[in-house]
Amino acid sequence: xxxxxxxxxxxxxxxxxxxxxxxxxxxxxxxxxxxxxxxxxxxxxxxxxxxxxxxxxxxxxxxxxxxxxxxxxxxxxxxxxxxxxxxxxxxxxxxxxxxxxxxxxxxxxxxxxxxxxxxxxxxxxxxxxxxxxxxxxxxxxxxxxxxxxxxxxxxxxxxxxxxxxxxxxxxxxxxxxxxxxxxxxxxxxxxxxxxxxxx
Amino acid sequence: xxxxxxxxxxxxxxxxxxxxxxxxxxxxxxxxxxxxxxxxxxxxxxxxxxxxxxxxxxxxxxxxxxxxxxxxxxxxxxxxxxxxxxxxxxxxxxxxxxxxxxxxxxxxxxxxxxxxxxxxxxxxxxxxxxxxxxxxxxxxxxxxxxxxxxxxxxxxxxxxxxxxxxxxxxxxxxxxxxxxxxxxxxxxxxxxxxxxxxxxxxxxxxxxxxxxxxxxxxxxxxxxxxxxxxxxxxxxxxxxxxxxxxxxxxxx
Numbered sequence: 345x346x347x348x349x350x351x352x353x354x355x356x357x358x359x360x361x362x363x364x365x366x367x368x369x370x371x372x373x374x375x376x377x378x379x380x381x382x383x384x385x386x387x388x389x390x391x392x393x394x395x396x397x398x399x400x401x402x403x404x405x406x407x408x409x410x411x412x413x414x415x416x417x418x419x420x421x422x423x424x425x426x427x428x429x430x431x432x433x434x435x436x437x438x439x440x441x442x443x444x445x446x447x448x449x450x451x452x453x454x455x456x457x458x459x460x461x462x463x464x465x466x467x468x469x470x471x472x473x474x475x476x477x478x479x480x481x482x483x484x485x486x487x488x489x490x491x492x493x494x495x496x497x498x499x500x501x502x503x504x505x506x507x508x509x510x511x512x513x514x515x516x517x518x519x520x521x522x523x524x525x526x527x528x529x530x531x532x533x534x535x536x537x538x539x540x541x542x543x
Numbered sequence: 544x545x546x547x548x549x550x551x552x553x554x555x556x557x558x559x560x561x562x563x564x565x566x567x568x569x570x571x572x573x574x575x576x577x578x579x580x581x582x583x584x585x586x587x588x589x590x591x592x593x594x595x596x597x598x599x600x601x602x603x604x605x606x607x608x609x610x611x612x613x614x615x616x617x618x619x620x621x622x623x624x625x626x627x628x629x630x631x632x633x634x635x636x637x638x639x640x641x642x643x644x645x646x647x648x649x650x651x652x653x654x655x656x657x658x659x660x661x662x663x664x665x666x667x668x669x670x671x672x673x674x675x676x677x678x679x680x681x682x683x684x685x686x687x688x689x690x691x692x693x694x695x696x697x698x699x700x701x702x703x704x705x706x707x708x709x710x711x712x713x714x715x716x717x718x719x720x721x722x723x724x725x726x727x728x729x730x731x732x733x734x735x736x737x738x739x740x741x742x743x744x745x746x747x748x749x750x751x752x753x754x755x756x757x758x759x760x761x762x763x764x765x766x767x768x769x770x771x772x773x774x775x776x777x778x779x780x781x782x783x784x785x786x787x788x789x790x791x792x793x794x795x
Binding site: 448452 | 553554558692695720723724730750751752753758761762767768769772
């Protein structure tokens with residue numbers, strides 16, 4: 345992941361639910377109680393980068409609080425149990441983008457922070473299953489020929505529409521990139537084939 | 544980021560390379576041997592067949608100085624056999640690449656032997672003139688490029704009407720493209736990280752390279768955490784060292 349990777353930066357901005365483990369004075373406005381102390385145990389959604397810092401760093405104040413991290417975090421709702429169950433049932437039916445535009449980025453980041461063996465397995469299966477579907481749509485979608493070919497030439501467009509568009513709208517950023525790659529490949533192939541005659 | 548081109552060769556580049564493949568021609572005019580970078584061309588004497596690089600053969604064909612003999616694998620019967628094999632017999636795998644060229648042994652007549660010495664490189668891109676000498680029923684590495692070029696410029700030399708060959712080729716392309724798409728699904732299993740791509744042609748690779756690499760890279764990223772944990776366990780436990788850690792250096 346590059347330093348300038350905009351997707352990585354946006355992934356870091358995703359909110360995840362955190363629970364504060366200690367009182368923080370004057371931070372109450374985060375919890376809609378301005379000018380008050382933020383109590384231990386308040387649950388607040390923090391951006392991933394901040395939550396990560398606070399969860400890893402530990403306070404070095406009083407003796408009894410030493411070694412305790414500032415916050416603990418849970419899995420975001422996008423990776424919650426119901427989503428995982430739905431993915432197990434049918435990966436193709438879940439619009440991942442509705443969960444998070446950077447679903448896989450968020451998921452891999454969360455898996456770095458906490459060991460989630462089962463999640464990794466489910467995600468892998470999901471990604472691969474959806475990739476096949478993406479490739480199928482990438483080949484069909486869009487009139488590849490620029491110069492208004494006859495409709496007979498684009499006969500393979502059948503089946504796109506309703507369900508296909510629905511599926512494509514639910515792709516997260518990783519999958520969109522994948523779609524783009526597959527589509528560019530298919531397009532280049534078609535263009536090359538049309539150009540063979542001209543040389 | 545700085546490079547606008549994706550890794551690997553583009554279609555045009557692959558097609559350009561394919562023009563180095565040898566094809567058989569029947570000359571209609573005499574032509575003396577020429578010095579080319581790749582060596583001398585055989586002198587052309589009209590009724591005798593000769594092997595020339597595809598680009599030169601196409602040039603002579605356009606000037607009506609030669610006819611091109613379609614390679615055996617481009618015959619409709621061969622193509623339909625391959626389609627049958629790809630769809631019915633082995634719906635999962637690609638049909639195998641052509642076998643290495645056979646050599647007859649003069650001391651042992653009747654028994655041809657495959658060339659498989661240690662110092663001969665016989666993987667597809669380096670196989671010498673694999674397109675012209677590939678037997679029927681096998682697809683050489685540059686099959687689609689050569690077939691398209693021949694159909695476009697030497698359609699009248701085909702063994703069957705060009706339209707028939709073309710439609711068979713289209714079928715084959717579709718069948719194999721579908722296989723290429725579904726071939727990534729084997730990566731979904733927990734332990735299986737292997738895709739079998741033996742026999743895939745150069746132009747098909749150019750088309751699907753970015754997609755396949757994208758899928759593999761995604762699977763790698765998703766499994767990165769578990770992989771790191773497993774490595775740590777291994778190093779702490781048995782002390783078995785992966786001395787090279789080549790997975791990290793591959794930079795897919």
